[in-house]
Amino acid sequence: MAVCFPFSAIVGQDEMKLALLIAAVDPAIGGVMVFGDRGTGKSTAARALASLLPAIRTVAGCRFNCDPASDAAGCAPDCGATDRRATVKCPVPFVDLPLGATEDRVVGALDIERALNRGEKAFEPGLLARAHRGFLYIDEINLLEDHIVDLLLDVAQSGENIVEREGLSIRHPARFVIVGSGNPEEGELRPQLLDRFGLSVEVKTPTDIAERIEVVRRRDAFEQDRPAFVQAHAAEDQKVAKRIEAARKRLPSTEVPDDILRQAARLCLAVGTDGLRGELTLMRAARALAALERKPAVSETQLRSVATMALRHRLRRNPLDETGSSVRIERALADVLAA
Template sequence: MSLYPFTAIVDQERLVQALLVNAVNPAVGGVLVEGPSGTGKSTAVRGLAELLPEIEVVADCPFSCDPADPCSSCRERVARGEHLGSHLRRVRVVDLPLNATEDRVAGSVDIARALREGVMALEPGLLAEANRGIIYVDEINLLDDHICDVLLDAAALGVNVVEREGVSVSHPARFLLVGTMNPEEGELRPQLADRIGLRVGVDALSDPGRRAEILRRREAFTADPSGFAAGWSDEQSKLAAAIQSARDRVGAVAVAPDLYRAIARLVTGAGVASHRADVTILQCAKALAALDGHDAVEPANLLDAAGLALGHRVPVDPFEPASGLDDRLLRRILEDALDAETSEKKAAVPVRPGRTLH
């Protein structure tokens, strides 16, 4: 089955940017997409998976573990002298439905077997299926709070822990979390919003020409999915290569010492208390620099990263309309932060006494 090509998405630059940043640097922490239905959110997420490099997985491992870094269950098999077969496959996109139970998400444990066999007694859930993949939660603001906590704990730790009747079983759970929501259907609690790295607002296009282009492309794809995808294959290959190149580069992207304090000034200047915001901006800026082909973070990368990372973390007065942060305000705060760093650096330079001329 052919999926709609990621590169054929019309506009929605911020959504595309946020997804690419997470594809390059998973430490960014996922994406929250706000907007009405029918604006291409799920199409973009599923299209992104097609651009990611195939992963090598242990053939019969329920957690899709890497043969080079096997899970505890597969390590036990190796210790018993078993050979771990492997194969390549595409990254999965796993949908988490709103009515999912904790057992369906985290998995369930056969207590009697757990006492005898450990992790082999786990009946895998969605978190196991999504390991090394993408979890997509539509209307995440309507998801049960307890399930949200299970999901976010696993995302933060990279491990899913299932505890039943005093028995604890764990398995790897590393995934990209993408949640969507329509603000008109309810807000996302602040504690949950802070745990998701980036926030993007998606609006329906109002320009008739751009909407007409969406129609033409959608009609062509519906008529001949394979043919339409083939027409975008060159663009898809170029972007996939850019993602892989940025992944290889991001770990070596340098950050000037004064930019660390500039990030801190930027976050506090925006009125955000959470330290997660600082970490997210730094990791996002590194990914943006890597995507641009740069070896070091630049102020423009910080500005773009702040626009993606701070909007859902800014304190909102419940009696005032939500305004968030606009780009001009962010730019001013960042410029003030950089100016302050420059001034402090100059003030710290000792002045050498000069000779008095007679």
């Protein structure tokens, strides 16, 4: 297994790291979209976080990472499991979806080898099956082909992958946290897909000399002796892992007062978001942050902390207002929370 750069060793990029932590606590938020310059640690941070999460328990032999506690009907007939009572622990899946991936590779297709050698029609799972209960990472997502985007939209909405082709009829669960990254200068993301992301963050190349030097030092130390570098940050990474695990347990009992919901709704009205997905994301993200911070209930502090990342990608374009989305949200926050 490849050695990941430690999450706790990542310098700066605090908004990105916070968004990833929130999504790890509550996957229902809907994933994280990271826009920014190349070489700013986008994939490094996502991969590092996934390596910290507690191992998941799956049905032994299941090719879809099925949860033993779930209904057996949710698994495909040829999942590979012979006894659902037999379980194993495995790391949280982290799957890369390359830009050139074919539809067959993404959703799965007929197992040609078994078809030719045994004359059997069998399903070969794709990347969506491998990502179930884990992370699906898509670099340069704004350059993804439209038909693959359509597939992801369907699966993201239903939580399952349905394959009807070549005499196969397969349905299997496919729930995962999508982490996408891209450079805005290379093209915009389709609004339908962007809306599916719960949180959106922006990362920039650091301009502080000391911070740039520290990034280079740490990366060089990692490349020179990976095991030693990982060991040096193991204690801090373990603290992050325990913090996530404790927050997940605390999440169901974390309260969201009515006045916070009222402020979230007023904020969404003030910035002009479409639909109610903005309020839902605000509520879930603020609750996850409160759980991370060991707070029994959500307050204005958490709402303010997550507002920009939850709403910046949901704003309507205003030709009369050339200010950036982050500035518009900060302005609305000042008005709403001051009222």
